[in-house]
Amino acid sequence: GAVVSQHPSWVICKSGTSVKIECRSLDFQATTMFWYRQFPKQSLMLMATSNEGSKATYEQGVEKDKFLINHASLTLSTLTVTSAHPEDSSFYICSAGLSVDYEQYFGPGTRLTVT
C-alpha cells in the first residue's frame, strides 16, 4: 500500500516557539492531505484539509493563524504550530489518499510536547 511519513516523530519545544511538522506521501501524489490532532485517551479530531496549491480549509474552532498549513507540492504538506503553548501538546497525524480508491493512508504521527 501507499506510505505516508511524518517528520519529526516527536519534538519538545519551549512555550512561545514555533514548530514545523512535515507530512510526505512517499510513493504517490496527493492533491489533498488532512491534519488531525489527538489528545491522550481521546479520538482523532480533524483540524484542516490541506490542498495543494491553495489555501487550507480549517475545521470550526481551529485557529488558522496558529496552525499554519502549507501544501507546496503534491507530496509534501507542512503544519506549523506558531507560538506553541503547553495546551498545544498533542499527537498530530496527517493522512492522504489516492484518487482512485477510498482508503486513507495515515502517517505515524508526531508527538509534540510544549514545556
Added chain:
Amino acid sequence: DAKTTQPNSMESNEEEPVHLPCNHSTISGTDYIHWYRQLPSQGPEYVIHGLTSNVNNRMASLAIAEDRKSSTLILHRATLRDAAVYYCIGGADAGGTSYGKLTFGQGTILTVHP
C-alpha cells in the same frame, strides 16, 4: 458524515472470532462505511470499507445490514496484534466534496487475551 455508535470496549480470546458492531442509522445512501484501527502511539490503519454488499479482504470481513443502519466488522481469528481501537466511520464517498475527510468517533477498544 453519519453519526456512528460503537461499544466502548470488547474483549476476545486469541484465535477466536470477533464481531465488532457499529450503528449508523443516519447514514445517507451514498455514504460508505469505513473501518480503521489504531494501535497505541501510531496513526490509524485502514481495515475495510463497503457500501451495500458484504466485503472481505485479507484483514477482515464487513457485514452490512440490508437497511444499512448498522454494520459488523468481523475478525475471523483474533491475534494479539489485533488489539487496538477500532473506528467505524460513515461518510466520505469518492464523488463528494468531503472525499477522504474522516470524522472519527470514540471507537471500540478491543482487548485480546492470550
